[in-house]
Amino acid sequence: MSTTDRRTLLKSLALAGGAAAAGAAPAAAAREPREPPPAAMGMLYDTTRCIGCKACVFACQQANDLEPDTSPDGLHLAPVDLNGRTKNVIKLYQEGERRSYMKAQCMHCVDPACAGACMLGSLKKDEVTGVVGYDPSYCVGCRYCVMACPFNVPKFEFDRAVPKIVKCELCRHRIQGAVAGRGADGFTRYPDGHGPACCEVCPRQAVVYGRRDELLDEARRRIAEHPGRYYQDRVYGEVEGGGTQVLYLAHVPFAKLGLPELGERGVPHVAYTVQEGIYKGFIAPVALYGVLAAVMLRNRKRPEGGAQKGGPA
Ligand code: SF4
Ligand code: SF4
Ligand code: SF4
Numbered sequence: 648m649s650t651t652d653r654r655t656l657l658k659s660l661a662l663a664g665g666a667a668a669a670g671a672a673p674a675a676a677a678r679e680p681r682e683p684p685p686a687a688m689g690m691l692y693d694t695t696r697c698i699g700c701k702a703c704v705f706a707c708q709q710a711n712d713l714e715p716d717t718s719p720d721g722l723h724l725a726p727v728d729l730n731g732r733t734k735n736v737i738k739l740y741q742e743g744e745r746r747s748y749m750k751a752q753c754m755h756c757v758d759p760a761c762a763g764a765c766m767l768g769s770l771k772k773d774e775v776t777g778v779v780g781y782d783p784s785y786c787v788g789c790r791y792c793v794m795a796c797p798f799n800v801p802k803f804e805f806d807r808a809v810p811k812i813v814k815c816e817l818c819r820h821r822i823q824g825a826v827a828g829r830g831a832d833g834f835t836r837y838p839d840g841h842g843p844a845c846c847e848v849c850p851r852q853a854v855v856y857g858r859r860d861e862l863l864d865e866a867r868r869r870i871a872e873h874p875g876r877y878y879q880d881r882v883y884g885e886v887e888g889g890g891t892q893v894l895y896l897a898h899v900p901f902a903k904l905g906l907p908e909l910g911e912r913g914v915p916h917v918a919y920t921v922q923e924g925i926y927k928g929f930i931a932p933v934a935l936y937g938v939l940a941a942v943m944l945r946n947r948k949r950p951e952g953g954a955q956k957g958g959p960a
Contacts, residue, residue: 689892710844758913889913
């Protein structure tokens with residue numbers, strides 16, 4: 648079994664455990680693969696256009712009112728990976744002469760493992776846009792979503808008295824209630840001009856926002872226009888892990904950029920199959936619910952602010 652297969656299986660088992668704890672034990676045969684909603688919104692990131700300026704990192708931090716993050720060597724606003732203060736990061740892959748930038752944030756999976764693992768519905772996929780949003784008011788900090796995500800996206804605020812999950816929500820707070828229309832560049836835009844902050848500021852259109860089907864068309868157009876430029880003439884996210892609403896075009900192997908080689912089935916789909924094999928309709932562990940409810944109550948009683956290393960005790 649390869650490392651990737653093993654990692655996917657472990658995540659599937661974590662997810663299966665979460666779903667079983669929630670008492671949701673549908674039969675594997677009844678779990679059809681999910682389709683993106685008709686108005687699924689997303690982003691297309693193209694490594695061949697990115698110059699690594701990190702304007703998107705700064706814009707994301709501002710638009711989401713996140714505290715400035717620093718790199719381990721003390722550089723301001725230079726996070727090396729996603730973390731409790733960073734929803735979007737630009738990384739550099741370099742091997743000999745070969746190099747590429749890589750933008751990482753939530754992939755807004757068509758069948759999100761995080762939402763499948765969340766017992767209390769804090770993480771939910773919007774039925775219209777497909778954006779995977781987070782409502783902290785139900786979150787008990789169990790971190791099942793952290794374990795389940797095949798892209799290692801959700802991060803936990805370990806240094807907060809009342810820690811929550813941090814992840815990109817496709818800037819849904821900036822576009823809520825607006826009606827979509829097409830912009831001059833052909834991509835879907837909102838009349839007030841607000842889309843995801845990272846896409847708005849990108850000086851190279853290395854990351855663009857739009858409907859998933861339009862973005863797929865655009866990706867295929869770029870591949871056809873530039874034969875040999877893109878890795879395997881492939882759009883990552885079209886089918887990987889059941890499909891994602893954030894899509895990638897790259898000039899180097901996707902695995903080098905940290906994108907896992909997933910099958911065409913979503914992690915929840917795999918998980919329910921595993922779960923059916925393991926639990927066979929096992930009754931939800933009520934005691935676990937009791938513990939989680941106690942944690943939630945305790946978290947709510949704690950005052951805001953104040954550092955706490957190592958997460959909730
Ligand atoms: S990338 Fe991870 S956090 Fe984002 S929707 Fe998919 S499973 Fe959830
Ligand atoms: S969509 Fe918004 S939250 Fe997500 S990476 Fe872009 S700026 Fe950050
Ligand atoms: S703003 Fe655009 S070009 Fe600059 S780092 Fe982000 S994606 Fe790349």
